[in-house]
Each structure stands twice: as structure tokens, then as C-alpha cells.
Amino acid sequence: MTDKLFSPITIGPHQLKNRIVMPAMHLGMCDDGRVGQAERRFYSERARANVSLIMAGLCNTFADTSATITGVLELSSDKHIDGMATLHQDIATVGALSAVQLSPIAGYNNPAWKPDESHLTMLIESIGIAARRAQIAGFHYVELMLSGGSLLSHLLSPHHNPGTLPNFSGSFENRLRGPLNAMRAIQRHAPDMPIIIRMHGHEYLPGGYGLADAARIAARLADEGAVAINVTVAGHRTKVPQITRQRSAESFGFLGRNIKDAVGIPVFYGSRIRNYADAVAVMRASGADCITVGRALIADPLFAQKIEREFRKHQNTPPLQDDNEIINCIGCCQCLDQAFAQKPAHCTVNPAIKLGIQSGFTQTQYGIAGNLNAIPNGAANRLRVVVAGSGPAGLHAALDYVQKGASVTLVEKEKALGGKWRRISQLSSHDITHGALTGTIAAVQNAPIEIMKNTELTPRLVATLSPDILVLATGAAPRRIDLKGIETHPCVFHVSELVDTDLWPEFKHAVIIGGNAAGVTMALHLATPGFATTEAIGYLHRFGSIEWAEEALSFKPAKSITILKRRGFFGKGMGRATRWTAVQEMDLFGVNTIDKVQYEEVTPEGLWIRQGKQSERRFIKADLLILSTGFQPILDAAEFEGLVPKIVVKGDAHRIGNITDAINGVYTSL
Ligand SMILES: Cc1cc2nc3c(=O)[nH]c(=O)nc-3n(C[C@H](O)[C@H](O)[C@H](O)COP(=O)(O)O)c2cc1C
Numbered sequence: 001m002t003d004k005l006f007s008p009i010t011i012g013p014h015q016l017k018n019r020i021v022m023p024a025m026h027l028g029m030c031d032d033g034r035v036g037q038a039e040r041r042f043y044s045e046r047a048r049a050n051v052s053l054i055m056a057g058l059c060n061t062f063a064d065t066s067a068t069i070t071g072v073l074e075l076s077s078d079k080h081i082d083g084m085a086t087l088h089q090d091i092a093t094v095g096a097l098s099a100v101q102l103s104p105i106a107g108y109n110n111p112a113w114k115p116d117e118s119h120l121t122m123l124i125e126s127i128g129i130a131a132r133r134a135q136i137a138g139f140h141y142v143e144l145m146l147s148g149g150s151l152l153s154h155l156l157s158p159h160h161n162p163g164t165l166p167n168f169s170g171s172f173e174n175r176l177r178g179p180l181n182a183m184r185a186i187q188r189h190a191p192d193m194p195i196i197i198r199m200h201g202h203e204y205l206p207g208g209y210g211l212a213d214a215a216r217i218a219a220r221l222a223d224e225g226a227v228a229i230n231v232t233v234a235g236h237r238t239k240v241p242q243i244t245r246q247r248s249a250e251s252f253g254f255l256g257r258n259i260k261d262a263v264g265i266p267v268f269y270g271s272r273i274r275n276y277a278d279a280v281a282v283m284r285a286s287g288a289d290c291i292t293v294g295r296a297l298i299a300d301p302l303f304a305q306k307i308e309r310e311f312r313k314h315q316n317t318p319p320l321q322d323d324n325e326i327i328n329c330i331g332c333c334q335c336l337d338q339a340f341a342q343k344p345a346h347c348t349v350n351p352a353i354k355l356g357i358q359s360g361f362t363q364t365q366y367g368i369a370g371n372l373n374a375i376p377n378g379a380a381n382r383l384r385v386v387v388a389g390s391g392p393a394g395l396h397a398a399l400d401y402v403q404k405g406a407s408v409t410l411v412e413k414e415k416a417l418g419g420k421w422r423r424i425s426q427l428s429s430h431d432i433t434h435g436a437l438t439g440t441i442a443a444v445q446n447a448p449i450e451i452m453k454n455t456e457l458t459p460r461l462v463a464t465l466s467p468d469i470l471v472l473a474t475g476a477a478p479r480r481i482d483l484k485g486i487e488t489h490p491c492v493f494h495v496s497e498l499v500d501t502d503l504w505p506e507f508k509h510a511v512i513i514g515g516n517a518a519g520v521t522m523a524l525h526l527a528t529p530g531f532a533t534t535e536a537i538g539y540l541h542r543f544g545s546i547e548w549a550e551e552a553l554s555f556k557p558a559k560s561i562t563i564l565k566r567r568g569f570f571g572k573g574m575g576r577a578t579r580w581t582a583v584q585e586m587d588l589f590g591v592n593t594i595d596k597v598q599y600e601e602v603t604p605e606g607l608w609i610r611q612g613k614q615s616e617r618r619f620i621k622a623d624l625l626i627l628s629t630g631f632q633p634i635l636d637a638a639e640f641e642g643l644v645p646k647i648v649v650k651g652d653a654h655r656i657g658n659i660t661d662a663i664n665g666v667y668t669s670l
């Protein structure tokens with residue numbers, strides 16, 4: 001079965017060299033439809049690194065000034081053909097096949113928007129005309145977007161389109177008319193252009209289409225001449241989180257399998273694939289002919305190459321869980337948050353995406369292992385750089401300087417690299433960040449960087465190493481607040497003390513002061529143990545009874561966790577998509593949230609607060625008090641002044657922020 005992943009397959013008139021497909025991901029990088037260097041680099045890097053089919057897009061088919069999405073690729077006019085032809089060539093000349101995903105952006109992510117039927121007919125026709133332009137530009141396939149927030153996905157949905165348009169709403173046949181007409185428009189304007197369909201495997205919306213109708217839709221579109229069906233989970237409007245960390249890659253594979261069973265053409269399926277083991281598990285679960293790998297390829301352009309290496313290594317043995325050279329996508333959804341905020345994509349763990357836009361940076365720092373080794377060690381006149389601290393900012397500063405040709409020494413006072421990143425990755429809600437850390441450490445270890453662990457940065461050491469530049473990425477220390485009576489409480493920790501020391505104090509009533517990202521993360525870390533796991537609930541449902549599953553679902557451990565906030569919203573500092581699920585989880589796991597709090601006094605048993613508009617006085621019991629009151633930079637630049645020509649301060653030592661700020665901040669200002 002695993003052999004399949006790296007074997008060729010014929011889809012329509014073309015042969016894919018393996019089964020790894022990059023799905024369309026709107027990058028927001030285009031300016032007025034012009035394909036820029038950043039976008040070209042993004043696609044070509046991935047095409048060069050073993051992806052067999054690259055889906056560019058989404059690509060707009062109809063010029064519409066009222067559209068709510070910006071920075072999209074365009075084929076809404078003939079003037080876009082040349083730019084798109086360049087993009088196709090970038091992909092094709094390095095050995096991959098190219099597709100472009102088509103949709104008008106009119107009404108994007110706005111299911112309430114319904115054009116009248118004549119306007120709709122024009123929009124559908126525009127898809128055919130754009131397919132013709134894609135054909136002239138050289139693309140191997142077009143993909144019809146019936147997913148995400150596209151107009152056609154809204155038309156297809158019984159939830160969104162119960163009936164206002166006489167010919168396009170209501171019944172199954174009517175709702176299918178939009179997609180069918182779009183296919184026919186493509187076939188008319190671009191005969192022989194193979195069409196791939198992208199659709200949801202289920203809508204997970206009340207009254208939305210489910211497994212049976214998804215299979216019917218796919219079968220009809222296959223009968224109409226589609227060459228493959230590309231199945232994604234559900235759209236933007238479902239309340240079931242799909243691309244955040246809470247679920248495994250293969251868990252919704254059955255949605256792919258449902259379509260595979262219904263059609264005789266190849267099926268693609270993917271979502272949440274982060275490593276080789278995921279890729280294999282998803283292929284097995286879904287029965288798909290090809291897997292789609294989205295964010296894992298944003299995070300690490302060499303993903304497909306690396307998993308092939310992993311495959312060759314383990315051909316006769318079970319795959320490893322942790323392919324530690326991959327910079328794993330951490331599922332933070334910053335990339336998607338950016339897209340929804342109408343900004344160019346950036347990635348927490350791969351700053352090259354953002355840099356491609358801002359500084360014309362020419363290569364991703366992860367794609368350079370070979371080049372790095374080509375830098376002559378010990379060459380004269382090389383800039384000497386010492387980086388102190390190996391958290392996210394330090395690791396990336398070391399990578400960036402070495403890539404620029406400097407001779408780099410990385411100094412870390414602990415025995416392992418990673419700093420706070422390593423410790424945070426041990427939290428239950430953040431274990432997903434571990435793979436990105438190990439991948440980044442592997443990149444540093446593979447580069448010609450001298451690494452000094454267990455080493456304190458002292459003026460003497462700096463004088464000995466005598467660098468041209470000293471980068472201080474020494475992180476941050478807990479910031480405590482002065483609360484009346486706090487010294488009387490027997491069990492008070494700063495959130496970082498719990499993380500740093502892996503302490504696990506027993507408690508009945510924990511209170512967290514501070515509802516920022518760290519506070520919410522700690523609340524979930526404390527709250528979730530003791531609840532039945534999702535696996536146990538499903539297991540009981542399947543092997544026991546619905547009643548036992550429901551009983552397990554309603555079980556609550558006898559502990560309380562309360563999180564307090566003075567102002568603002570809970571989870572400040574988290575990205576939108578992550579916060580959305582974290583807030584949902586706090587509710588599910590019974591975390592009490594209290595905002596608009598004024599702190600009065602701590603006692604040995606808890607704390608007095610005032611709350612709300614009435615400033616009502618309340619006592620909150622607490623046998624464990626956790627301060628999530630922020631951090632302050634650890635910085636002692638003064639002791640190094642005069643010893644080096646230049647001192648650069650990075651990460652939390654410069655400005656307190658999250659991991660995205662720390663990593664991306666390194667490159668934007670070096
Ligand atoms: C930044 C971003 C933009 C996306 N834009 C599109 C899009 O234009 N069309 C589409 O069909 N899916 C889009 N998606 C969804 C992806 O194709 C993919 O289904 C999703 O990211 C889940 O797969 P993954 O876990 O492998 O990333 C987008 C995803 C991301 C992260």
C-alpha cells in the first residue's frame with residue numbers, strides 16, 4: 001500500500017509522477033492580478049521538491065469590485081494570461097503538473113449573497129472563459145471550486161440555498177445546475193481541458209448535504225466528464241473544527257472513502273497531513289488515489305522530498321511517527337487567519353513565505369542544506385556572529401546569518417536547544433509544535449553552525465569569541481504583579497514556572513489570573529485531564545452503547561478551573577482560528593471565565609475580586625493560584641557593550657510576542 005504513494009498515476013490525459021498533490025491555497029500575494037516573484041517562488045519551490053501536481057489558486061474568473069477577497073490570482077481578463085503562463089512554466093519546467101482552481105470571487109464567503117439568474121449565468125460562463133485562458137497559458141488541468149466559500153459551493157448547499165432562485169435553488173437537481181453548467185461552460189470554451197472537481201465530503205451544517213448526497217454529487221460530476229474528485233472536509237461555516245490541532249489526519253478519511261466508493265475516477269483526499277506516517281494513514285483510511293498536502297508544504301517546501309526519503313528508509317519497516325527533519329506545520333492557522341484578514345500569507349514556522357513578499361529574499365532558509373554545505377568553512381573575511389539563546393528567535397537568527405555567509409556560533413545555557421519553545425511543546429495543547437522545533441533544530445544542526453550547549457554567555461566568552469555581531473535572543477522572564485496578600489497563599493506559580501519545571505500540583509480549585517494566550521493554554525492544560533477522551537467516547541459508542549458514550553461525555557472531574565481577566569477578550573495573542581477552538585474547548589471542559597475583574601486581595605484560601613458594572617464583590621476559592629501576568633525581556637546588553645562592534649536584540653528579549661513574532665521578527669530586521 002505504501003508503495004502507492006510514490007508510484008505514478010494517470011489522471012485524465014496526464015501522468016502524475018507520484019501521489020502528492022498540493023491543493024489550492026489562496027496566498028493573497030497578487031497585486032491587481034499580477035503574478036509576482038513571491039508567488040512564483042512559492043509554487044516553483046514546491047514543484048521542484050517532488051510535488052507531482054500543484055494547484056494554483058484560487059483564481060478569480062470575473063472582475064468584480066464588490067468582492068470581499070483580495071490579492072487573488074486572476075484569469076478574469078485576457079491580460080492575465082501572460083502572468084499565469086509564467087506561473088505554469090515555473091511549475092512545469094521543474095517537473096510537476098499544473099492546475100488552476102477557478103471560481104468567481106463574487107459573493108465569496110457570503111452565502112447570503114445571491115445574484116439574479118442572468119447575473120449568475122454570466123458568472124458561470126466566466127468560469128468557462130477563464131478555463132480557455134488557463135488552457136492558453138498552458139495549464140494541465142483546471143479545478144472547479146465547489147468548496148470553501150465559493151459561490152458554487154453556496155449554490156450546491158441545501159443549507160445555504162434552500163430556494164430563492166427558480167432554476168438554481170431548492171431541489172438537488174436545481175442546486176447541482178450551477179456546477180453542471182460551469183462544467184459545460186468549461187467544456188465549450190476549452191474543449192479537452194481536463195476538469196478536476198473540488199468539493200466537500202460533508203457540509204457538517206444543519207440541513208447541509210451529508211455522505212449520501214456528497215456521493216451523488218460526485219457521481220454526477222464524474223458522469224459529466226470530471227477526471228478526478230478532490231475531496232476536502234467541510235466549508236468555512238461549519239462549527240466542527242477541521243484544520244486545527246484537535247483531530248488526527250486520518251480521522252475524516254472516510255469522507256474520501258465515501259466518494260471513492262461512488263465514482264470510477266481518481267479521488268484526492270487530504271487534510272492535516274504533517275508527516276510520512278500521516279500520509280500513509282490518510283491514504284489507507286480514505287482509499288484515495290492521491291493525497292493533498294496543504295499547510296505542511298507551506299511550512300516546509302521540501303516536505304514531499306523529505307517524506308520520500310523517509311519512505312525509502314522505511315520501505316520494509318513501519319513508518320516513524322516523527323520525521324524529525326520536517327519543519328512540521330504546527331496547525332496554528334496563522335496562514336488562514338491572514339487570508340481572512342485580506343493580507344498576504346505568512347507562516348509561523350516558515351518566515352520565507354512572508355519575506356518573499358517583503359524583501360525579495362531569494363530562497364527559503366530550509367531549502368538550502370546543500371547550499372549551506374557549499375559555504376567554505378573558515379573562509380577569510382567572513383562575518384563572525386554569536387547568537388545567544390536557542391529559542392525560536394535564536395535558532396532562526398543562526399540560520400539566517402549562516403545563510404548570508406556568516407560564520408555562526410550558537411550559545412545556549414541549557415543542555416538542549418529550543419529554550420521556551422521546547423518546554424511549551426510539552427504542554428498537551430502544544431505538543432503539535434514539537435515537530436517544527438525538532439525540524440528547525442535539525443536544520444541548525446545540519447548547517448555549518450558551531451553549537452555550544454551548557455554554556456552561559458559571559459563578557460569573557462564574548463571577548464574570546466570576538467564576533468562582529470552579537471545577537472541576544474535570550475528570551476523573557478516571568479512578570480509578576482503586586483497583589484495584596486499574595487504572599488499569604490501557599491501555592492502560587494507563574495504560568496512559566498509550571499511549564500519550565502513540569503510541575504503538576506494537585507488541586508481542587510485552580511484560579512488563573514490573566515486570560516491571555518498563555519492563561520488560556522494553561523487553563524486547557526489543567527482542565528482536560530480527567531475528562532473522557534474523544535477516542536473513549538467513540539469507542540464506547542461503537543463497542544458499548546450510546547448511553548454509555550453519553551454518560552462518558554457528560555462526566556466532569558471534581559475540580560474547578562477559573563480564569564480571570566481584567567479587560568479585553570480571552571485568548572488575546574492567539575490567532576483567530578486557534579482562539580475560536582480554544583474558547584470552544586474552555587466551554588466544553590468547564591473552565592469558568594470571568595472578565596471585567598478588579599483584583600482586591602489574596603487570602604490563603606483564594607481571592608477577593610470585584611466584577612462587572614456593579615462592581616460586585618466576590619470570593620473565589622483557590623488552592624492553586626497561577627499568574628499569567630506576562631513576561632519581561634531578559635536582557636543585559638550593557639555588560640557586552642564595547643566588546644563587540646554591533647549588538648542585535650531579537651525575539652522576546654526585544655519585544656514580548658508569540659512564536660510567530662519571534663521567528664518572523666528575526667528576518668524582517670536583520
Ligand atoms: C492559507 C490557506 C488558503 C486556502 N485557500 C484555499 C483555496 O483558495 N481554495 C481551496 O479549495 N482551499 C483552500 N484552502 C484549503 C486547503 O486547500 C486545504 O484543504 C486545507 O488547508 C487543509 O489541508 P492541510 O491540512 O493539508 O492544509 C486554503 C488553506 C489555507 C491554509
Ligand code: SF4
Binds near residue numbers: 329330335
Ligand atoms: S501558519 Fe501555522 S498552520 Fe499555517 S502553515 Fe504555518 S505552521 Fe501551519
